[in-house]
Amino acid sequence: MNALFKALSHPVRRRIIDMLRKGPMASGDIAAAFDMSWPTITGHLNALKEAGLVSPEREGASIRYRLEISAVEEALAFLLAMTGARRRDSGDKT
Amino acid sequence: MNALFKALSHPVRRRIIDMLRKGPMASGDIAAAFDMSWPTITGHLNALKEAGLVSPEREGASIRYRLEISAVEEALAFLLAMTGARRRDSGDKT
DNA sequence: AGACTAATTAGGAAAAATCCTAAATGCAAG
DNA sequence: CTTGCATTTAGGATTTTTCCTAATTAGTCT
Numbered sequence: 001m002n003a004l005f006k007a008l009s010h011p012v013r014r015r016i017i018d019m020l021r022k023g024p025m026a027s028g029d030i031a032a033a034f035d036m037s038w039p040t041i042t043g044h045l046n047a048l049k050e051a052g053l054v055s056p057e058r059e060g061a062s063i064r065y066r067l068e069i070s071a072v073e074e075a076l077a078f079l080l081a082m083t084g085a086r087r088r089d090s091g092d093k094t
Numbered sequence: 095m096n097a098l099f100k101a102l103s104h105p106v107r108r109r110i111i112d113m114l115r116k117g118p119m120a121s122g123d124i125a126a127a128f129d130m131s132w133p134t135i136t137g138h139l140n141a142l143k144e145a146g147l148v149s150p151e152r153e154g155a156s157i158r159y160r161l162e163i164s165a166v167e168e169a170l171a172f173l174l175a176m177t178g179a180r181r182r183d184s185g186d187k188t
Numbered sequence: 189a190g191a192c193t194a195a196t197t198a199g200g201a202a203a204a205a206t207c208c209t210a211a212a213t214g215c216a217a218g
Numbered sequence: 219c220t221t222g223c224a225t226t227t228a229g230g231a232t233t234t235t236t237c238c239t240a241a242t243t244a245g246t247c248t
Contacts, residue, residue, distance in 0.1 A: 002103075010205090027226090082111065
């Protein structure tokens with residue numbers, strides 16, 4: 001859970017996630033979309049992979065990264081518990 | 095938006111948020127719940143405040159922190175856009 | 189005022205994250 | 219097998235985060 005939120009805490013990684021919403025992408029294409037070196041993007045992809053947010057799959061010579069939406073849903077559930085399951089000190093509504 | 099996710103990316107800060115779900119708490123009481131120094135907790139409370147996740151209010155000699163649920167909802171909306179919505183260009187500036 | 193309590197700020201050490209260039213790896217095609 | 223392409227790993231400099239102790243501010247109560 002911590003790796004998940006940590007992965008979400010960097011703007012580049014959130015943008016990568018956003019890009020992958022449309023479908024899997026090769027890491028070269030991802031790297032090309034940023035004004036950063038490719039190894040730096042690899043590092044961010046690794047952080048996302050550790051968090052379970054993306055998974056790599058070989059496609060011929062290149063490697064595509066796919067967004068794992070279930071991991072996003074985990075974080076979502078955590079935040080939902082905060083808003084939805086909130087109680088006031090005088091009452092408890094189900 | 096970045097300060098928000100960054101604030102959520104530390105386990106102590108998430109636990110503080112969880113504690114505040116039941117209602118506002120004095121920072122001393124929050125600090126007492128952790129095996130860390132009080133100044134360290136003050137630092138985490140500041141990170142949460144910067145992110146808009148909590149707001150302090152004086153109560154006599156002590157200061158209570160209240161959870162600002164609307165900030166949580168902001169993060170929630172971001173993640174919801176990732177899972178549920180397939181609309182293009184949600185317009186966030188991360 | 190003076191003592192006491194609640195909480196923050198200051199200063200700094202240690203650990204982690206970020207980002208780079210250079211070198212290495214894995215794959216495919218000639 | 220060799221050459222080249224796509225990507226990752228290694229090593230290191232810089233910045234940021236985290237956490238501590240000590241000192242300080244802000245408020246309360248005799």
